[in-house]
Structures are given as C-alpha cells and as structure tokens.
Amino acid sequence: MDTRKFTGKLSAIAISILLASCGGGDGYYGKSGSPAGDGDTTTTPKPVATNYHIVMNSSKPTLNVIGDKATLTVKLVDVNGGGVSAQNVSLAIEDTQNNGITIAGTSTSVTDELGNAVFNLELNGANIKNIDDLVAKGVRLTAQFVDTSEKITSQTMLLNVSNSVSGVEALLHLNLSTNKPTLVVTGDSALITVKAVDENGGGVSGQSISLAVLDTKTNLVTISGASVITTNDEGNATFTIVLPSSSGSVADNLIKNGITLNASIKDSNGVTTLQSTKLNVTSAVVTQPVGNITFGRSGVISKNPAETYYTESLSAHIVDIDGKPIANQTVTMSIDFLQAYEGVFKLKQELDNIRQNDVLTLKTKSAQASAKLQQANSELADLQSQLADSKSELDKQKAIDPATADSKAAIITLNNLIADLNGKISVKKSEINAFQATVTALQAGVDALTGLVIAPRTPVKCAIAATKPIATGFVSPDGTITPTFTYTSDSTGKFDFKVNYLRSYAGWQSVQLNADVKVSGSSLRSSMNYGLGIMKVDSDSDAGQPFDASPYGTNCPFVKPWQGIMDAFK
Incomplete structure (x- = not known):
C-alpha cells in the first residue's frame, strides 16, 4: 500500500470531522471560507450538506409521437433511503420547444410525506419539430433540489419516444440503479446495475447492455472492465465506475456537473433503447448508505379462483455498500398509496x-x-x-x-x-x-391512420388527488392478505414476495412498496413505485372486465391515440 496516499485520505477525513464538530456541518465542501487565526492565506472549503439524492420513475418508459401522457415521480431521498417531505423539487425538460413535451402544471412541486413530487407530462405530436430526431434521441428530463446550504442535487433520466405509425415498437427498456448516489472527488468507485426489462416488467437475460461515461476523456472517469455486458438470469448487468483522485479544473467540473452515464440496448426488432442516470460528486467524504435494496418484477400475473384479485410475484435483493449479498437479514415490507387515476378503457372496436x-x-x-x-x-x-x-x-x-x-x-x-x-x-x-x-400529406395521413395498430384496450386516464384506501397487500405463506409483512433474505441476499390487489383497481392505482431493514445498526429503506398491472389475457379480451372503468370515476377527457395526425390537418 502507498502509505502517503493512505495518510492523505486519513487527514482529509480527520479535517472534515474536526470542522463538523466546530459547527461546520458535513458533506460537500465549497470553495469559499478560510480558517481563522492560522495566518495562512490558503482558501479552505466551506462545508455544506450533500446527503440527498434523487430517484426518478415514469409511469411508462416510452411515449408515442402521435400524442401521449405519462406521470413522472421524482423522489427526494436521504442518505438512509428515506423520503424527504415538504421540499421543493423542480423538473426541466430538455428542448421542450421542439420536442412537443410539456408539464401539465408548474415545473416545481413540493414532496409529499413519502418524499415524492409528481409531474404529469404531455406529448403533443403536432408540436414536434423533428420526429426522427426525437425518436432517435429520446427526451432528457432533469430533476433538481437545492438544499438550505444552496448545494444542488440533481438527477437525469431519458424518456424514450416511439413512432407507432412505423409499426416497430421497442420491446425492452432499461432501469438503472447504483449502490452510491454520491462519489468523492479524491477517489471513489460505485456499482451500477442496469436491468433489461420487458413490456411486462420482467427482467430479460442474455441481452447485451452497453454503458458509456459521458465526457470520459475530460473527467477521467472509467469503467473497470468491459463497457458491454450480457445480462444475467435476472436481467441485470453490473458495471464498476471508477473515479480517480482529481484536482483543479477536472475536480471543479466533476463537482459542478456530476458523472452522467448513458446505457443502451438493442432488441430483436433492431430498436435501440436508451437510458441515463447521474452520479453526484462531492469534494469531501459524505455519509454513504449502509447498503442497497433492489427490486425485480416477474411480470407474470395470475387470478384467484373467484377472479376478483390479481397476484404478482416479485423479489428483492439486499447488498452491503460494497455490493456483497446480505444473508439471513430480516426485512419489513409495507405499502403506501401513491397515485390514483380516473378514466376508462376504450375497446378496440369502439x-x-x-x-x-x-x-x-x-x-x-x-x-x-x-x-x-x-x-x-x-x-x-x-x-x-x-x-x-x-x-x-x-x-x-x-x-x-x-x-x-x-x-x-x-x-x-x-x-x-x-x-x-x-x-x-x-x-x-x-x-x-x-x-x-x-x-x-393527406395521403400519408390516411396511410398512417389506416395502418395504425390499435391495442385491444386503450386507457383514457388522468391523475387525480385521492386518498381512498389502497387495494393492495402482501400474500403471506398461509394465504392471508396483509399490508405489511416481514421476510428474511436467503444465502444470496434475496427474498421473494407476492403482491395481491383487486382487479377493479388494476391500471387505476400506483403504490409504493417499501423495504425497511437494519444493517450494522443503521436503518435503511428502499422503495419501488408499483403500478397495478393487468393480466395480458384480460387486456386482450373482447369481453368486459372489472377494470374497464376506474373506481375513482370516469370524468377524464378523451384524446384519440392518433390525435396528432388529425391536428396536422386542421
């Protein structure tokens, strides 16, 4: 071991602890401020808190260019994975003037008691300046939080866009997660897990996933090992990101802009799907989560004999800060209401x-x-x-x-x-x-409209404010439905569980699944936004279904799936 490097790191940690004990706080050290009474003119960083990160989830991974809507949930999370309530979170859409996507409402929202800020996105096909460019690049969304010390925490994600008129749809999308949301500029590393997900929410094995570090030649951040990895049985590909010790303009740029990672996958149709995430970078040692919990959905839904409930199998995986599985760990699962929708499902014939x-x-x-x-x-x-x-x-x-x-x-x-x-x-x-x-143009519109593939059921839905009791619970081994349940991880750090919900609420409610665990005496919470899915055989059926009308009401404006085509010829 290079003792000089070790001593340097130890000194930095000791200094940060000393400053914190004098009222300076913890986390990121800015460029202003100087020590008092030592006669040294060297600038000393000013400490500000950075123990936050942002998790972004969309109700759908892909929007259609002919006109579409999605609900984006931005979760502000503290160092232990818990949601931070009553905070202002802003959302920005890159190039909104040209891509036709806007926010239905203000661009700033206050987090609820779970730490979630909800934004409703709308895509108007008539306002898209270049469809081919939009489909190729997708839309970059950036969420931002400014804490009391004016430290900015931000996160980005890509919302994919498809042109269904072409008849070629993306079969896969990507979910990105990391064991560390914040890296230290003096040298650090993180595990990045990229999951290939099919249209039912299940992981897909044997897929080649590519990960790229944006501006790697400038920020010197690299991937330890190959940049293309094949997904495992659960659909995951894990990469190690290495941030070498940086200083000067390189360090300043990293602290200001973070590290942006772009992942991509090509499906059997030849359609490339992109996704992006950002790691924050700080100039001082910050408190890191004691571990991480990731979730996986099977995408396989079943009905009970009376056909009143749906049940889906899921799993969760617990690892420590180094990514090693934590076996025989007790985890308490709970459910929080997240979002309700009103509306109806329009059948294909109509x-x-x-x-x-x-x-x-x-x-x-x-x-x-x-x-x-x-x-x-x-x-x-x-x-x-x-x-x-x-x-x-x-x-x-x-x-x-x-x-x-x-x-x-x-x-x-x-x-x-x-x-x-x-x-x-x-x-x-x-x-x-x-x-x-x-x-x-009219003939092209006729051809596009005639060739448009209409799903057996098309949702006409809009988000509403509702606090009705949730229709979701966990299935215990004896078959009892309960809103909370305790599980124990196996030797690989994994545990399986089942979620049960009323069929009449399928498609009209989303909830948050919470996993709470104590690791090394510290509390850790991880959450997953869970939309109540619909069994494919029921969605494809011509017969009426209990979920065809929302239990929250049907007063939602109907916008034709092809409205963008018609708007072009007003």
Missing part, C-alpha cells in the same frame, strides 16, 4: 369505428385537395397555351415590319401580355406545388 370516421374525413379532404390540384393544372395548361399563342403572334409582328407604328404598338402590347402570363404561370405553379404537398 376506437376502430372512430378511426374509420377520421379516415373518411382525411379522404374527403384529400379528394377536395385533389380536385383543386386538377383545376389548377387545367388553369396552368390554359395559361401556357395563351403564352404560346402570344409568343407566336409576337414573332409574326416582328417579321412584318417592326419599325411601323402599328407593329411597335402591337409588340409592346404582346410583350406586356407575355410578362403578365409568365407572372400568372409562376403563381399558378406555386399553387400547384402547395396543392400537391397537401394531397401527399
């Missing part, structure tokens, strides 16, 4: 009927535009015929005797007529080009 009416509307507009195009072409041909006749007459007048007064007058008249006809022909050609573009 939407097909509405779509056919809209197809007829576009075809009628196309026929009208085609008639105008035909009329304009006929008028152009007439003008071109008049122009040809006028030029022929002009040639005759010039051949007779252009010096005579009559010929001069005739030539002037004909030249004026020819100039006027050329002007009218130019205007008419512009009209024809516009009519042709309209006809082409």
Whole structure:
C-alpha cells in the first residue's frame, strides 16, 4: 500500500470531522471560507450538506409521437433511503420547444410525506419539430433540489419516444440503479446495475447492455472492465465506475456537473433503447448508505379462483455498500398509496369505428385537395397555351415590319401580355406545388391512420388527488392478505414476495412498496413505485372486465391515440 496516499485520505477525513464538530456541518465542501487565526492565506472549503439524492420513475418508459401522457415521480431521498417531505423539487425538460413535451402544471412541486413530487407530462405530436430526431434521441428530463446550504442535487433520466405509425415498437427498456448516489472527488468507485426489462416488467437475460461515461476523456472517469455486458438470469448487468483522485479544473467540473452515464440496448426488432442516470460528486467524504435494496418484477400475473384479485410475484435483493449479498437479514415490507387515476378503457372496436370516421374525413379532404390540384393544372395548361399563342403572334409582328407604328404598338402590347402570363404561370405553379404537398400529406395521413395498430384496450386516464384506501397487500405463506409483512433474505441476499390487489383497481392505482431493514445498526429503506398491472389475457379480451372503468370515476377527457395526425390537418 502507498502509505502517503493512505495518510492523505486519513487527514482529509480527520479535517472534515474536526470542522463538523466546530459547527461546520458535513458533506460537500465549497470553495469559499478560510480558517481563522492560522495566518495562512490558503482558501479552505466551506462545508455544506450533500446527503440527498434523487430517484426518478415514469409511469411508462416510452411515449408515442402521435400524442401521449405519462406521470413522472421524482423522489427526494436521504442518505438512509428515506423520503424527504415538504421540499421543493423542480423538473426541466430538455428542448421542450421542439420536442412537443410539456408539464401539465408548474415545473416545481413540493414532496409529499413519502418524499415524492409528481409531474404529469404531455406529448403533443403536432408540436414536434423533428420526429426522427426525437425518436432517435429520446427526451432528457432533469430533476433538481437545492438544499438550505444552496448545494444542488440533481438527477437525469431519458424518456424514450416511439413512432407507432412505423409499426416497430421497442420491446425492452432499461432501469438503472447504483449502490452510491454520491462519489468523492479524491477517489471513489460505485456499482451500477442496469436491468433489461420487458413490456411486462420482467427482467430479460442474455441481452447485451452497453454503458458509456459521458465526457470520459475530460473527467477521467472509467469503467473497470468491459463497457458491454450480457445480462444475467435476472436481467441485470453490473458495471464498476471508477473515479480517480482529481484536482483543479477536472475536480471543479466533476463537482459542478456530476458523472452522467448513458446505457443502451438493442432488441430483436433492431430498436435501440436508451437510458441515463447521474452520479453526484462531492469534494469531501459524505455519509454513504449502509447498503442497497433492489427490486425485480416477474411480470407474470395470475387470478384467484373467484377472479376478483390479481397476484404478482416479485423479489428483492439486499447488498452491503460494497455490493456483497446480505444473508439471513430480516426485512419489513409495507405499502403506501401513491397515485390514483380516473378514466376508462376504450375497446378496440369502439376506437376502430372512430378511426374509420377520421379516415373518411382525411379522404374527403384529400379528394377536395385533389380536385383543386386538377383545376389548377387545367388553369396552368390554359395559361401556357395563351403564352404560346402570344409568343407566336409576337414573332409574326416582328417579321412584318417592326419599325411601323402599328407593329411597335402591337409588340409592346404582346410583350406586356407575355410578362403578365409568365407572372400568372409562376403563381399558378406555386399553387400547384402547395396543392400537391397537401394531397401527399393527406395521403400519408390516411396511410398512417389506416395502418395504425390499435391495442385491444386503450386507457383514457388522468391523475387525480385521492386518498381512498389502497387495494393492495402482501400474500403471506398461509394465504392471508396483509399490508405489511416481514421476510428474511436467503444465502444470496434475496427474498421473494407476492403482491395481491383487486382487479377493479388494476391500471387505476400506483403504490409504493417499501423495504425497511437494519444493517450494522443503521436503518435503511428502499422503495419501488408499483403500478397495478393487468393480466395480458384480460387486456386482450373482447369481453368486459372489472377494470374497464376506474373506481375513482370516469370524468377524464378523451384524446384519440392518433390525435396528432388529425391536428396536422386542421
């Protein structure tokens, strides 16, 4: 071991403890402030608290360019994994002017008692400037919290965007988690777990996941080992991120901007899905979580014999700060109400009927535009015929005797007529080009609308404020349904559990699953946002289902899934 490096690190820790004992606080050390009474002019960092991080979850990983909505939950978390209530959290959408995505409401929200701030996102297809670019890059969302010491904690995520008109949908999406939300600029490392998730929420094994460190050449942060890893049986690929000891402008940049990690995966359709996360960087040693709990969903839902409840199997994995499994650990699971929705599920047949009416509307507009195009072409041909006749007459007048007064007058008249006809022909050609573009666009709209694949059920839903009792519970080994239950991890640090909920609430409620555990005498909480899913066979069925109408009410405005196409031809 290099004793000089060890002594240097020990000294930094000792200094930070000494400053904290004098009222300086803990965590990040800024650039202002100086020691008193030592006569040294060297600037001493000012300590400010940094023991927060942000977790972001979207109700859906992908938005559709023809118009869509999603609920984004931003959770402000303390060092032990607990939510921090009554704090202002802001959300920013990158390039919102061009990507058509806005926040329904203000860009700042106050965290609730669970530490969650909820933002409703809306995508208006008519406002997208470049669909291909949006689909390729997705939308970057940045959540930010400023604490009392004015230290900024932020997090980013990518919301993917698909063009369903093309018929090619992403089959997978990515979830990123880390065992350390904050790294120390004097040298540190973190484990990054990237999970490949299918459309049912289950992990997918045998998938190649790529992880990239943004600006690695500048910030010198690297991945220990390969940047492409194949997912294991649970769908996870684990990377080790290494931050070497940094100073000067490199350290300043890391502390200011953090470390952005971009993950990507390509599915069997050839569609690439992206996801991003950010690690904060501080200039001093901060308190780190004593461990981490990650969750996994099977994506397999079953019904009870009476067909009144759904049940899904899940699992959780407990590791210490170094990523090693914690065996035989007692964990208490609990459930908190998170969000309710009102609305209905529109069946495919109903939407097909509405779509056919809209197809007829576009075809009628196309026929009208085609008639105008035909009329304009006929008028152009007439003008071109008049122009040809006028030029022929002009040639005759010039051949007779252009010096005579009559010929001069005739030539002037004909030249004026020819100039006027050329002007009218130019205007008419512009009209024809516009009519042709309209006809082409309308035909493309008809083709897109006709080829649009409509799901057996399409939700028409909107988030509401509700505090009704939750319809969710854990299934104990004897089959009892309870809102809390205690589990014990096995030798690999994992434990399995089941969640049970009323079918009538499926799709209309999301809850937060909490895991509480004591590790080395310290409390640790980890949470998972859990939307009440629907069994695929029920979602695909033509028969009525108990979840077709929300138990919270049906007063939610209906927006056609293809509204963006229709808006383009208003």
